[in-house]
Amino acid sequence: MILVFGRHGQLASALQRLAPETTRCLDRSAADLEDPAACAAAIRAARPRAVINAAAFTGVDAAESAPETAHRVNAESPAAMARAAAELGAPFVQVSTDYVFDGRGDTPWTPAAPTGPLGVYGASKLAGEAGVRAAGGVHAILRTSWVFSAVGQNFVRTMLRLGATRPEVSVVADQIGGPTPADDLAAACLRVARGLCDDPSRTGTYHFAGAPDTSWAGLAREIFAQAGMATRVAEIPTTAYPTPARRPLNSRLDCRSTNAAFGLPRPDWRKGLARVLKELGEARP
Numbered sequence: 390m391i392l393v394f395g396r397h398g399q400l401a402s403a404l405q406r407l408a409p410e411t412t413r414c415l416d417r418s419a420a421d422l423e424d425p426a427a428c429a430a431a432i433r434a435a436r437p438r439a440v441i442n443a444a445a446f447t448g449v450d451a452a453e454s455a456p457e458t459a460h461r462v463n464a465e466s467p468a469a470m471a472r473a474a475a476e477l478g479a480p481f482v483q484v485s486t487d488y489v490f491d492g493r494g495d496t497p498w499t500p501a502a503p504t505g506p507l508g509v510y511g512a513s514k515l516a517g518e519a520g521v522r523a524a525g526g527v528h529a530i531l532r533t534s535w536v537f538s539a540v541g542q543n544f545v546r547t548m549l550r551l552g553a554t555r556p557e558v559s560v561v562a563d564q565i566g567g568p569t570p571a572d573d574l575a576a577a578c579l580r581v582a583r584g585l586c587d588d589p590s591r592t593g594t595y596h597f598a599g600a601p602d603t604s605w606a607g608l609a610r611e612i613f614a615q616a617g618m619a620t621r622v623a624e625i626p627t628t629a630y631p632t633p634a635r636r637p638l639n640s641r642l643d644c645r646s647t648n649a650a651f652g653l654p655r656p657d658w659r660k661g662l663a664r665v666l667k668e669l670g671e672a673r674p
């Protein structure tokens with residue numbers, strides 16, 4: 390059995406849907422990531438074959454005014470969980486983010502590239518990565534970006550909501566990255582977890598993001614096109630859309646080592662978007 394932290398989020402829901410018989414998802418009432426000791430105890434009690442941490446404090450702007458909670462959830466608990474998994478010899482998959490990078494330049498970030506988070510969320514996720522590595526067990530840190538699905542909070546659902554009531558939406562065009570369908574990410578997490586069970590020497594840091602890279606404005610345009618909506622997208626610079634947390638301009642992730650190690654090519658996010666719109670009943674007939 391693969392133990393999954395998270396139950397109702399985008400990734401956890403997709404894992405549950407993809408592998409209902411081999412995964413056991415823990416919701417907040419079963420394991421609260423504000424309580425690192427309780428999370429470690431949940432692993433010791435379950436004695437899983439592998440662990441995937443799909444739970445996190447993902448409110449990028451909210452984290453700016455809740456740094457302690459973000460740190461406990463995104464750093465302390467993953468570290469405690471990774472130590473418990475290491476004691477059992479169970480591989481641990483920690484999902485991380487493009488927001489660990491500072492966004493300079495336009496070269497895709499390799500897993501070994503220097504980090505430099507711009508906000509509390511990114512810093513807390515980076516501390517979580519360090520805690521997982523320090524636990525010393527078999528693990529993968531899988532960084533992804535711009536995750537979307539038919540459930541939960543994400544940019545696709547936000548655009549569909551805004552586009553339904555406005556003729557035009559203003560969207561930043563100078564932040565570039567790879568939108569990632571949650572179902573493709575779930576499949577990747579499972580493959581990585583099983584791959585680590587087969588060959589623990591694959592322990593390390595990896596990137597997995599949808600292709601091709603685009604801007605948030607480019608993603609918005611494709612959402613409206615595929616949904617058959619007439620909503621226009623006005624391209625704006627990041628400076629014209631102030632938010633509590635700064636976000637990286639360059640979120641491009643170099644995913645080649647993930648394909649080499651686990652046979653996981655970058656998925657086409659436009660196909661994932663079509664699946665999500667179909668599920669939401671928004672697809673063009």
Ligand SMILES: NC(=O)C1=CN([C@@H]2O[C@H](COP(=O)(O)OP(=O)(O)OC[C@H]3O[C@@H](n4cnc5c(N)ncnc54)[C@H](OP(=O)(O)O)[C@@H]3O)[C@@H](O)[C@H]2O)C=CC1
Pocket residue numbers: 395396397398399400401416417420421422423442443444445446447462484485486487514532533534535536537541542
């Ligand atoms: N969303 C994105 O665009 C990206 C996400 N990631 C990373 O991917 C992973 C999955 O993200 P995603 O599925 O999108 O996230 P969601 O925001 O959809 O879900 C987050 C999950 O974490 C759970 N959670 C939050 N706080 C706690 C807590 N204190 N105790 C227990 N559970 C908690 C939530 O539970 P509940 O349902 O009860 O609220 C929810 O199931 C995370 O590690 C995230 O950092 C990386 C890059 C991009």
Ligand SMILES: Cc1cn([C@H]2C[C@H](O)[C@@H](COP(=O)(O)OP(=O)(O)O[C@H]3O[C@@H](C)C(=O)[C@@H](O)[C@H]3O)O2)c(=O)[nH]c1=O
Pocket residue numbers: 447448449486487488533534535536543544547551558559560561564605630632636
């Ligand atoms: C709603 C909206 C957002 N934007 C901008 C703001 C921001 O720069 C960008 C993305 O907006 P959001 O706040 O929806 O996305 P955000 O919460 O920043 O998404 C991030 O979530 C975390 C969890 C991650 O790990 C990242 O990979 C990334 O997916 O789009 C517009 O320009 N116009 C709009 O109408």
